[in-house]
Amino acid sequence: MNDTIRSIATIMSDLDDILIFPHVNMDGDALGSASALCLALRSLGKNAYVMISEPVPKNLDFLECGCCTSDDSVLEDVQLSLMLDCNGLGRIPGREEAWARGRLKGCIDHHATTAKDIRYDFSRIEPKSAATGEIIYRLIKDLGAEITLDIANCIFAAITTDTGNFQHTNTTSRSHEIVGHLYKVEGFNSKIISALIYDRRSKEALKLESAILGNLDFYADGKLAVGKVTQKLLKEFGCTMDEAEGIIQRIMSIDGVEAACLFKETEKNVRASLRGRTYANVEKAASRFGGGGHMLAAGCSFDLPLEQAEKELIPALIEVV
Ligand SMILES: [Mn+2]
Secondary structure, eight states, rough: OOOOOOHHHHHTOOOOOEEEESSSSSOOOHHHHHHHHHHHHHHTEEEEEEOOSSSSGGGGGGOOOOOOOOOTHHHHHHSSEEEEEESSGSSSOOOOHHHHTEEEEEEEEOOOOOOOSSOSSSSEEESSSSSSHHHHHHHHHHOOOOOOHHHHHHHHHHHHHHTTTTSSTTOOOHHHHHHHHHHHHHHTOHHHHHHHHHHHOOOOHHHHHHHHHTTEEEEEETTTEEEEEEEHHHHHHOOOOOGGGTTTHHHHTTTTTTTEEEEEEOOOOOOEEEESSOOOOHHHHHHHTTEEEEEEEEEEESSHHHHHHHHHHHHHHHHHH
């Protein structure tokens, strides 16, 4: 089932109380899409909130726009629970009860991953869209809401982050067309938004990055590069895990590297972020361990110590490079 954006707009036009659920470890697309839609719904007189269970990452704080809450009972009656930029209860941990309150359930996403644990009343999955923000922009237009400056900023943040600043192969003419429309919104300045997202790193985060980059492991004649963010390193530099954001792109900038893996040792488990350059299907490797994503950008997690997670994943990555 893939509903049209127009039919989703028609359904949502009749609803007043809506909770929006971006994925855990929110990124610019998850939060930007969620806040953009929330603001648009509010402008149409509806009660809408973005339900989150973790702090907003520092570099994305300007996307919060007064939309986010962790209060399950913020709405008395929830007519719709809408999952954005993800699919499946595993992507919204800690928010299952709030999710269940929605009388209708919907999903808007651009990941091809399918989830079998939810029956949606409507869904739209567009694997060819570079960002969920592209789908949300069109939905907002179909809802008849105005693209305000705040909404434009959120949509731009969604698209610039998920396209790697328009450098990833997922970038399409439509990505640029939508951004072209954003430039027509009064006051819109992409430079300001890019600087907020990309140019607010701490000195400590840069030191963390250089420690990780200085200690990479290479496999398969240098085609696979593997880095590690350990709890020990985070403590040493006084950083939090979200300050490791962007390091994987730095690894991918190495000539000859076809695939990169960045292990992130959290307090609970080990997550792996994966990237491919042209042909390395990292999603194939991730899906073996219950993860997912896109062919050239995927992730998975392990309830194992870091060394064991490496032993499991690295051979699977060597196979795809
Ligand atoms: Mn996304």
